[in-house]
Amino acid sequence: MAMRWTAPQPGPIDGWRFDEVEVAPPGPGEVTICVHAAGINPADAKHVARARPGATFPVPIGYELSGEIVAVGPDAVGGSGELAEGDEVVAFRVQGAYATALTVPARDVFAKPSTLSHPEAANLLLAGTTAAEMIQVTRVAEGDTVLLHAASGAVGVSLLQQARALGVTVIGTVGPDAAESADRVRRYGGIPVAYGDGLRDRVAEAAAGAPIAAAWDAAGTDEAIDVSLELVADRDRIVTIVDPARAEKDGFLWIAGSRPESTRFRDIARARVLELAASGALEVPVARTYPLADAVEAVRFVMTGHPGGKVALLP
Secondary structure (H helix, E strand, O other), X not given: OEEEEEEOOOOOHHHOEEEEEOOOOOOOOEEEEEEEEEEOOHHHHHOOOOOOOOOOOOXXXXXXXXXXXXXXXXXXXXOOEEOOOOOEEEEEOOOOOOEOEEEEEHHHEEEOOOOOOHHHHOOOHHHHHHHHHHHHHOOOOOOOXXXXXXXXXXXXXXHHHHHHHHOOEEEEEEOOOOHHHHHHHHXXXXXXXXXXXXXXXXXXXXXXXXXXXXXXXXXXXXXXXXXXXXXXXXXXXXXXXXXXXXXXXXXXXXXXXOOHHHHHHHHHHHHHHHHHHHHOOOOOOEEEEEEHHHHHHHHHHHHOOOOOOEEEEEO
16 A cells, blocks of 8 residues: 555645555556655646546645666666666656555666666756757757756756756846855856846846847746847747747747647657766755645646746655
């Protein structure tokens, strides 16, 4: 038996249930994982806040985890090769990661980078593959200068590091009084600028004459998008992950993990993100951990918008 968090119906996180469930033995192409850490992402709550097309409730919560394989089904081959009992692994694009154990498709399971702790590894892939897709769709390459909004958040920090590995200069927006956020942007190779009145001029000054080739928006504010539209010549090199309405209105890009093209790309991108982490080129700053039983409190903390790093649940 295992403990698992579930949304019994669409609604706020206070309605989630923490129940004992039986873990199905792994069938063909499946493995069972003992969870050592579950990653928390805003999407965990957003995707069950209301009824969505194709969603059937109750819905097990959580998309990514890190742990140890405790059982292997027939013909179970992981995303990074053969799997065996005792392997330390990460799993992403699974359902029900907020649990003590679960059975998942082996194709979504990968060797855990030894460079990362379980709480770090459990938070690597959702933000990491989102960042990789933002780079890909805006065609960013070595030598480009890019504007990044919400640079100190989880996706922003992954973007900073992946961009640094490509030889890309990133100017990242932070709060006007957020010294810790600015330090985080510098730590990962970016140039911090404060949002607020005069943002366009501060970005231009930080660029030191270089054109802003692309813009990555993880903030969704009118200011972020207005400045991006003013500074980036090609609208198909501006992407948002938070404001589809504005993207449709102004003719730039919007991506989301629920979209088929994003699903395909992020499945492929998992291996590359893991390689970067294994090489030491991609870190995952963790701000706080919570016991699995305190998942609602932990998600509420993440949803405040300023956790200062990733948050993990520990069974």
